[in-house]
Amino acid sequence: MDSGAHPHHRWCPRNIHLRVTHVATRFEELVQDETNDTLTPEQLFLTAVDDALEQRRHSRVEKLIRQARFPIPHASIAELDYRDGLGITGVRMRRYAAHAWRADPTNLLIISPTGGGKTYLACAIGISACLTEHTVTYTRMDDLARRLIITRSDGIAHQQLLNELSDVDLLIIDDFLTVGIDSDAASDLFAVLANREHRLPTVIASQSGPSYWVEALPDRVAADSIVNRLANHSRTIKLGRVDMRKLRDDHARADKDHWE
Known part of the structure; x- marks a missing residue:
């Protein structure tokens, strides 16, 4: 039968995951x-389907960003500063904005001195991943170690984490x-990275590089394994010595609506 006689054939695949009420x-x-x-x-109906799909996608993206727990939830690759000395380019960052993380499990290491903008950049990359509907978890290492310690007494909660x-x-x-972290946290970190290796990517933001990490971890054997899993299959962004934290503060103070 000619599909032209049944216009709904054109929208059924798009409509299958939508609530009719929307x-x-x-x-x-x-x-x-x-x-x-x-x-x-028919044109109105197809427009309604498209609008409902877009609203559904928007709601999902907002939920992904909330669940990721970014400390800078407004961070955006579009707002990055590419001045000389920062160590990043617009071309490279746009690639990360559109990156298919599930298809490419290559880790990313962001190395930056204090105030160099590593947290903002990590959040901007993570939010871009949410915009392309990837699940993201952001955590600071000290918070992660604390959560691992707290859940260790509850086997189920610990395994869920x-x-x-x-x-x-x-x-x-x-x-x-x-x-520093203790040997138990290092063991948990090793288990997580071993599970993710060649399967899902990890972004590490740090003031130091792999050579320091080996020395900082409590067990040398575990340290070598952890660092190898992070560094051997990775890309690296080395941010320059531009103090991005101070620049953002200066820009905020220059805003006509700013007050102290």
Whole structure:
């Protein structure tokens, strides 16, 4: 039978995951809008489906960003400063904005001195991943170590945390080894990274590099294994010595609505 005789064949695949009430509400809004008087009912219905799909995607993205727990939830690759000395380029950052993280489990190491903008950059990359509907978990290393300690007395909760860290599309660990961790936390970190290796990527943001990490971890054998899993299959961004924290503060103070 000619599919042209059944216009609904064109929208059924898109509509399968939508609630009928959402489409119906939007369709009614479009019908009541006089600017749409020249459109056919089918055109209005297809527009309602598209709008409902976009609203559904927008809601999912907002939820992904909330669940990731970014400390800078407004961070954006579009707002990055590419001045000389920062160590990043617009071309490279746009690639990360559109990156298919699930398809490419290559880790990313962001190395930056204090105030160099590593946290903002890590958040901007993570939020871009949410915008392309990846699941993301952001955590600082000290917070992660604390959560591992707290849940260790509850075997189920502890395993749930390890599973979450192992299976999220993009795991971001900020302030990596800025403070030391105990051997139990190092063992848990090894387990997570071993589970993610060649499967899902991890972003590490740190003031130091792999050579320091080996020395900072409590067990040399575990340290070698952890660092190898992070560094051997990775890309690296080395931010320059521009104090991005001070620049952002200066820009904020220059805003006409700023007050102290």
